[in-house]
Amino acid sequence: MDPMSLPASFHAPLPYPDAARLLAPANECAYLHSGSRSVAGDFTALQAWNAAMARPLLGMALAFKIRDAISARFGVERISGFSGAQRDHAQVGDKLDFFLIEEITPQRLMLSARDRHLDVMTCITATPNPKGALYRTEVAITSSVVTHNLFGRAYMLPVGVAHRLIVWATLRRIAQQFGD
Numbered sequence: 001m002d003p004m005s006l007p008a009s010f011h012a013p014l015p016y017p018d019a020a021r022l023l024a025p026a027n028e029c030a031y032l033h034s035g036s037r038s039v040a041g042d043f044t045a046l047q048a049w050n051a052a053m054a055r056p057l058l059g060m061a062l063a064f065k066i067r068d069a070i071s072a073r074f075g076v077e078r079i080s081g082f083s084g085a086q087r088d089h090a091q092v093g094d095k096l097d098f099f100l101i102e103e104i105t106p107q108r109l110m111l112s113a114r115d116r117h118l119d120v121m122t123c124i125t126a127t128p129n130p131k132g133a134l135y136r137t138e139v140a141i142t143s144s145v146v147t148h149n150l151f152g153r154a155y156m157l158p159v160g161v162a163h164r165l166i167v168w169a170t171l172r173r174i175a176q177q178f179g180d
Contacts, residue, residue, distance in 0.1 A: 020142035023121035035167040036140035040180040045109035051177035118152035
């Protein structure tokens, strides 16, 4: 995919991580959430993704099956969840499971999924943060959503609530994978 054909992203406002990007200006997002955690080690945003996906969160497979069964009735493509596949290299235009990579740098992994009901952007940032003799990385997961219709808004009601818990558990999983 040609990087020039991708839609623009927007800087996240304070108090979101400086490296985070949004799908639209914050006031135009139907959903906006960010969670972060300081984790021991020096690693990239792609390595944080790999750590998060190494072992799927408990219950996610069932959640995606339910999501796919309901959403398919409204013409939404089945996404089947996360595969757990690890990637040593990725580039703009590649897919990480159902997400399209819109930008990838050592500090930022910008992923999107778009359909006629809603657009989602998840931005994983890994910001180096040396603390004394122990090197740490501030990992953040920032998600922004723009809805296009009633189904998109209804879909985000349960997903928006669950998303906060998923982000918290994912950040915890990343810390565990890095031995923190």
